Amino acid sequence: MLQQTRVETVVDYWLRFMAELPTVQALAAAEVEHVLSLWSGLGYYSRARRLRAAALAIVGDHGGEFPRTRAGARALPGVGPYTAGAVLSMAYDLPEALVDGNVARVFSRLFALEEQPASTAGQRELWRLAWECLPEQGAGEWNQALMELGATVCTARAVRCGECPLATVCRARATDRVAELPRLARPTPPVSVSLEIAWARRGPLVLLEKRPPQGRLAGLWEPPTREVENGAGQKSGLWPPEFRAQKTLRLGGTLARLSHSITRHAIRAEVREAAVEGSLPTAWHWVGPGDLWRMALTGMAKKVLRL
DNA sequence: TAGCCGTGGGC
DNA sequence: TGCCCAAGGCT
Structure with missing residues (x-):
């Protein structure tokens, strides 16, 4: 639900979803139409279909438990590099890095990265940094803190550098380029x-x-x-x-x-x-x-x- | 690799 | 109002 979607938007859907389908077994057994009805209004509906498909794989192939390895997680429908890192680090406290839109923005500014985050080179650099910065203990909290920093302080606009704990070591801040980074791809006209x-x-x-x-x-x-x-x-x-x-x-x-x-x-x-x-x-x-x-x-x- | 897939909120 | 952007993944 949190893929490309704000937490505040998700909360009510999540509560209703979990009340209706509280276990992975219940989700796996549910009709697609039922799952979609609980997703109705959230958007990106392929996520709902993939979530159900992942539940089927978890029940069928993993004994009803989310895999504890990156390869196992990545093999599930709808689980990409971000989601795998998020679940493994937060649910199991495994030392797994993640890069989402927030981390990309924070790192782009903190290290004054010139590559566009969406580009292949930019992604490679962001993931390298995410792994390099990852603490040995508490990866889940670290990842959440990094994303929270991007969501509340190091925002896309109206940046709150005055409240940022990293302001003194931020290279974009030091060179007065906070507003220019991260470099954005040329938007296609709507x-x-x-x-x-x-x-x-x-x-x-x-x-x-x-x-x-x-x-x-x-x-x-x-x-x-x-x-x-x-x-x-x-x-x-x-x-x-x-x-x-x-x-x-x-x-x-x-x-x-x-x-x-x-x-x-x-x-x-x-x-x-x-x-x-x-x-x-x-x-x-x-x-x-x-x-x-x-x-x-x-x-x-x-x-x-x-x- | 780039296009596609929803919606809500902030400014 | 109109535009930008968000806890991405798939093809």
Whole structure:
């Protein structure tokens, strides 16, 4: 859950997840749809699928216990170099290094590294330093302290050098280059996307569509959504003929326009009341309010449904 | 190697 | 508001 996600965001999801699936055996036995429903709104949903797959491997191949070796950990789905170092050092207090976004920023400044952290050379240098700095005892606490320093003091912006315990030995600080480091990769411009979201009601039921099993938000549920024709005249949304989008929905007296983002996509969405006649596409279903909590909804769907 | 995958918060 | 960024991993 913590991969690319802030602690504050994760906490509530983690508590619900652990209350529902408290053991690795329970997670391994759970339906993918169930796991995704607990992940609903957290994003990067492949993490949820891999977590379940890892639980299956742990139960099936490791006697229900997380591996205690780097190779064993790295072989699990969803466990990369960072996660392996994090779990082994914190859960088992093994002397394992880690590099995440925070450590990369702290080290880039502390040692005034010129390489971009995302580059191969930059990663190699960061991991070398992480191992070089690692104390023989207490690697887990060391790693957490390093990440905490990056999260609270040595931040991307509004850096708090005055509160930093390493300020006197920081090479970026000494050369007044804190704001320039770490060197950032040239950002790719975001793609603007305009969506139309259908809001169709039938008594207490709401119309939802299950997304395709591949690609973005794979297999998750959302109110029927189509990409609107953009200025260049491409990608016009294809609504079924039985379906008519009507006026823009008003929520709290204002037009229901939602801004949203998916990595490198700036999304503007408009929610429209819709009428449905005749048969529905197979992916469309009327869903009762009690079922919504048990479904794998997209974050956008939760916004629209105000859950 | 670089593109892809979600969402929420800070400024 | 719009942009940047975050306890990454996979292909």
